[in-house]
Amino acid sequence: MTQEPATRPSLTVVIATLGRPEPLTRALDALAASTLAPLEVLVVDGDENRGARSVVAAHRGRLVSLRHVPAPRGLTRQRNVGLDEARGDVVLFLDDDVRVRPDTLERLLTAYREHDVVGATGCVVEPASNRIGGKGSRVRILLRGRGRDGTFTRAGFPRRLVDESVTTDIEFMQGAFMSARTSVARQVRFDERITGYGLAEDEDFSCRLSRRGRIRYLGDVPVEHDNAGFHAKDRRAFGHQVVRNRSYLFEKNFPQSRSARARFALMLVVLVIHRLLNRDVAGARGLAEEAWRRPRPARPYGENGAGAGATPAQR
Structure with missing residues (x-):
């Protein structure tokens, strides 16, 4: 692995994990094969038994400044802990079941040559989750309205990129692979009222980040994402969480016009x-079920299936 030149921004990689040693091992193996050595790799472990500690120990010597960082359980909490610990100019958040390619880190950092760029991501390659209307489906063109791909609708829903090979400015990033300038990310932070799995916390973070500068999507910088946790979920409970969290983020981040609510x-x-x-x-x-009984104002969905946290201030 080659050390980065002084003119290139330094990079901290943050991996939040919870009881998944096998995917984490593959993620660290891939980072160890990178052509660019990050300044540090922080494995933020939300497991009370600190199960990731042995995986980190097995990779010491293969990765520069690899650290095991204990944290309270919850994706947003773990990512904020990693953000607070980060020493790099840029922080890259990876899921523990993501594998970067050897040149991913080096090519991602090229986006930060432009001083008004505050975030960057690439193409997340993952198994299809739906037969009809998946994230790359052209059916989505009918639902995006007049706005361009990569932006949010007035109702707070993302307009997914139909062509994932493009390079363009966007307003949201997928949490499996998203980066930001550390100084700006610390001002934005992750909303810890979104607990547990943290559904849509990535959209919330990147939406607010995009108001501080440009976010670049690099379609020629791919990573592999197993997306294993998605398929293991209770689908009915997940449906409740989708409505609750999207309602919360809509009311938190977007003007509440009558047309937007409709x-x-x-x-x-x-x-x-x-x-x-x-x-x-x-x-x-x-x-x-959740749409029928949705409260006003909305609250994010907690780990026990109830709303968590205080009511957000309205914009």
């Missing part, structure tokens, strides 16, 4: 139909 309600209907088309009856039921 579009938000319409998108919930579209999500229910989408689940049914993909034969996810439990997921559709969870969405419909």
Whole structure:
């Protein structure tokens, strides 16, 4: 592994993990094969038994400044702990089941040559989660409205990139692979009211980050993401969480016009139909149940299935 030149921003890699030693091992193996050595790699362990400690110990000597960092359980909490510990100019957040390619880190940092760039990401290659209307489906063109791909609708839903090979400015990043200038990220931080799995915390973070400068999407910088946790979820409970968290983030980050609220309600209907088309009856039921009883104002979905945290201030 080659050390980075002084003119290139230094990089901290933060991996939040919870009881998944096998994927974490593969993630660290991939980082060890990188053509650019990050300044440090922080494995932020939310497991009370600190199960990632042995994985980190096995990789010491192969990675520069690899550290095991204990933290309270919860994705947003763990990422904030890593952010507070980071010493690099740029911080890269990786899921523990992501594998970078040898040139990923080096090519990602090229985005930061432009001083107004505050964040950067690339193409996340992962197994298809749906038969119909997946994240790369052209059906999404019908739902994006007048805005361009890579931005948010007035209702707070992301307009996914249909062409993932492009290089462009965007307003949201996928949490499996997202980076930011550390100084700006510390001003934005992750919302710890979004607990547990942290559904849509990445969209919330990058939405607020995009208001501080440009976020670059590099379609020719791919990573592999197993997305293992998604398939293991209780689909009905996950449907509840989707409505609760999206309601919270919509009310937190976007103006509450009558037309925006109508579009938000319409998108919930579209999500229910989408689940049914993909034969996810439990997921559709969870969405419909939570939409029917959705409180005002919304609160994020807690680990025990209840709303967590205080009501957000309205913009």
